[in-house]
Amino acid sequence: MSPVIPIRQEAASGCGAPEVLQERGQREVFCGLTGIIWLHRKIQDAFFLVVGSRTCAHLIQSAAGVMIFAEPRFGTAIIDERDLAGLADANEELDKIVHALLQRRPDIKLLFLVGSCPSEVIKLDLSRAAYRLNAQLGSNVRVLNYSGSGIETTFTQGEDACLAAMVPTLQAPVKPGKRLLVVGTLADVVEDQFRKLFNKMGITEVDFFPPRHSTDMPLVGPDTEFLLAQPFLADTARQLEALGAKHIPAPFPLGAMGTTAWLAQAAKVFGIADNTFEATIDAPQKRALQALSKHRVELNGKKIFFFPDSQLEIPLARFLHSELGMQLSEVGTPYLHRRHLEAELVQLPQDTRIVEGQDVEEQLDRCRQDSPDLVVCGLGLANPLEAEGFTTKWAIELVFTPIQGFEQAGDLAGLFSRPLIRRLKLVA
Ligand code: SF4
Secondary structure (H helix, E strand, O other), X not given: OOOOEEEEXXXXXXXXXXXXXXXXXOOOOOOHHHHHHHHHHHOOOEEEEEEEOHHHHHHHHHHHHOOOOOOOOEEEEEOOHHHHOOOOOHHHHHXXXXXXXXXXXXXXXXXXXXXXXXXXXOXXXXXXXXXXXXXXXXXXXXXXXXXXXXXXXXOOHHHHHHHHHHHHHOOOOOOOOOEEEEEOOOOHHHHHHHHHHHHHHOOOOEEEEOOOOHHHOOOOOOOEEEEEOOOOOHHHHHHHHHOOOEEOOOOOOEHHHHHXXXXXXXXXXXXXXXXXXXXXXXXXXXHHHHHHXXXXXXXXXXXXXXXXXXXOHHHHHHHHHHOOOOEEEEEEEOOOOHHHHHHHHOOOOOXXXXXXXXXXXXXXXXXXXXXXXXXXXXXXXXXXXXXXXXXXXXXXHHHHOOOEOOOOHHHHHHHHHHHHHHHXXXXX
């Protein structure tokens, strides 16, 4: 029996967004440790020490192995049988590992102790461990902790937990004055493009969080207005609001329309004149529209099915539908933060089947029944679905690839059109 239950009726209450269905059952999603792969590339003086099992170590290494580019800034302190059996003092062993690591790697300025399923099972209190290590290490390095365990988090929630752990360390600005904070990991190239656009329209006090270096943490206070660059940062946003920062509601910067609307919301809050805003975005917006037009030929009218994975599904569905003319078969998402996604949801057709959570077998049945042209799913489902004749796109690529902003709009569309072109070639 399908456990799909309609739980939210906002569409009926007049906000214009489709109904959201909720599903509970077996899930096929990575755990939050996966976020380390992009977070360690972003914060260049941080180290992520997973306190976990060999399984956790294998997960990170195989996910990172595809794109490893420098000396890793992550590792695993292995919890072995002696720790699990309570024969060793796990705290003592962890302290030894941390001291040895910092002695070998003096470049580390921020150390994250990342909890996992095994550390939760043996009830290793990593917040106390971080507190103890901070007292031992002095001001040379800061130790923070968060959980990336599969019991508590899925995939991109790891980034949310990591950023939320950093927020309490942020200082308030000394001088008053409105500041813009862009929240969520973006590729450096995307960050530079956005900074340029904000500066050009006259917003000069702009910070990005997480920063590239732990020594450049943004200043946050009641004068801070923040834009989310990613849709999966509910806890981080809550923590920032607790410091007095204000969220700027906006769609996410995917595609030409998404990026325009995202920038426009910031411009409005900062009182930028319409003609200044339009002059700023004119050229890059035209480039984005032109880049998209090439892919529209391939994607227009094609049916797409999203399995829940990265929490990017709703903004992606909006982009693919409204900017490229794709039909939405089902949009699955592990979690849906209503407030942060409101501006996206109202742009989806009212009959879109949005499913929060997952019962993988039920969802596979619906996918087979819908027979979509393209399926976006995790690695574990992609191969079996390809074997059944479906064309798939790995959801993880959408997190690892720079996709935000005007200049990346064409690349983002290409991630969806390429598998279809490849399939056509194979058939031919
Ligand atoms: S944290 Fe849990 S789900 Fe993630 S790799 Fe380790 S054991 Fe597996």
